[in-house]
Amino acid sequence: MISVGVVGAGYWGPNLLRNFLEVPDTNVSMCCDTRQERLDFIKKRYPSIETTKSFDDMIRNEKIDAISIATHASSHYELAKKALEHGKHVLIEKPITEKSEHALELMEIGKKNNRIIMVGHIMEYAGPVETVKEMIDNGEIGQIYYMDSVRVNLQPFREDVNVLWDLAPHDISLSLYFLGQDPISTYVLGQSYVSDTQENVAFGFIRFPNDVISHFHLSWLAPMKMRQTNIVGSKKMVFYDDVDNIEKLRIFDQGVDIEKDPNALTERQMILRKGNMYAPKIDTREPLFKEVYHFIDCVKNNKTPRSDALEGWKVVKVLEAMQESIKSGKEVPINLNY
Ligand SMILES: NC(=O)c1ccc[n+]([C@@H]2O[C@H](COP(=O)([O-])OP(=O)(O)OC[C@H]3O[C@@H](n4cnc5c(N)ncnc54)[C@H](O)[C@@H]3O)[C@@H](O)[C@H]2O)c1
Incomplete structure (x- = not known):
């Protein structure tokens, strides 16, 4: 016990x-x-x-x-x-x-x-996230190009931390978990529209190796609750909507294939692949x-x-770099060597 x-x-x-x-x-x-x-x-x-x-x-x-x-x-x-x-x-x-x-x-x-x-880092225990992680690891999504997430709603402002320290840990931990790589740098615009001190809205990105970008939008000041993450890979695309109670996760067999032009008129041609969409079965237990x-x-x-604590430390290092970026208005490098 x-x-x-x-x-x-x-x-x-x-x-x-x-x-x-x-x-x-x-x-x-x-x-x-x-x-x-x-x-x-x-x-x-x-x-x-x-x-x-x-x-x-x-x-x-x-x-x-x-x-x-x-x-x-x-x-x-x-x-x-x-x-x-x-x-x-x-x-x-x-x-x-x-x-x-x-x-x-x-x-x-x-x-x-x-x-x-x-x-x-609760998101890592959500059923749809575990399913996507499995798909990434077994190569089904292909090479990940970018991630894009929205985490907004109208809520009472926290007094202890700003919107970044409240909500970004979810998106940073998700990015680290999905991409399995340490980030390189970050750039964030944060704004305090209502209170004088703490930012209540933030837009930004985290740059990862191999040109992978994780883009996010966080807000305590938005008309609708949205908790969405798009992951775009070379083989498939993922749409995860945590607010949707029926189809939280949708997988799109879509993308752009570059092929050599068989008629040799141009060197190569882009073929839009618009295949099926399906919603896989997910673990619906409370994360x-x-x-x-x-x-x-x-x-x-x-x-x-x-x-673990190492991941917790990485998330805080990224948050510190993000805060510095808001202050300086510049892209800030992230160093995760310790
Ligand atoms: N994973 C999630 O989705 C999620 C959601 C909400 C909050 N949180 C996290 O949970 C934590 C608490 O958030 P909350 O929204 O419950 O805040 P809260 O203000 O509602 O509750 C915090 C409680 O801690 C008590 N407290 C503060 N200092 C204390 C101390 N030294 N000893 C004993 N009690 C103390 C306060 O009296 C208060 O009741 C934060 O770290 C927040 O980021 C996580």
Whole structure:
């Protein structure tokens, strides 16, 4: 039996808690939040879960094997460091930390203490994403030319981070996962239309080796909720719409083939290939359930998580470069050697 403590019972923490309770041989024994009303909310729904305002109580509790951190990004580093130093495994919400050097430090502490560190890059656990990854890896999509994603809606602005640090971790982790390569540089335009300080809209791209581009549009200020990713490859094209409940994933047998002109009038000719479209069967289980299930499996069997601390660090390095690009108005190189 793995015993889990959840810290942070705002919006996301209760979702983590609910899913942990569904994982076999797993128990949530404690929940911590600095706000009493959130602890009351948890206690009402789950009377057997101990609640506390003191994180020290949680890390000193010897029954707890692992801690799931769902507080604001600014507190991830301190809480995770304490938890690891007290011998707990940690699942940290995205972004792993606000500074890349802090992510590296956590990675070192985790290695030294032989503890699992996983980051909640939830998109990697979504059924359609797993299907696309399989198709990419078995060559069905061909060589990937570019990715293009939209992640927008009208939502209350977060005060702790800007739209980039809130939403871009999803698209950065997806790009790293699909492309399997480290990025080279990034260019981002960010704008604050409503509040004075934090950007609420961002448009940008990440450049990868072999001319691959990952382009994205993020916004808290848009009329409709859109969560879409297009992947264009040399053999097939993918349209992933996470808001569509019927056909989340569509695969298009479409592309442009360049062939030698048989009449030799020109050297080569372009042939538009417009084949079939199909919607493959996908795993429809809740991605958050699969994420926490994977975390518990890694803890039990001492496995390296799919979204480990190294990936968490890479995502923060890209975010730092993106933030610098917004500030300087220039394309910023990304160096992922450490
Ligand atoms: N994967 C996803 O799709 C997804 C979605 C939403 C949020 N998140 C992530 O979850 C985290 C939390 O986001 P949220 O929307 O739930 O925020 P939130 O503000 O709703 O909740 C955060 C909670 O943490 C508590 N808290 C803050 N510091 C604390 C501390 N030191 N000790 C104990 N409790 C503390 C606050 O009182 C609050 O109740 C963020 O990292 C966010 O990026 C992920």
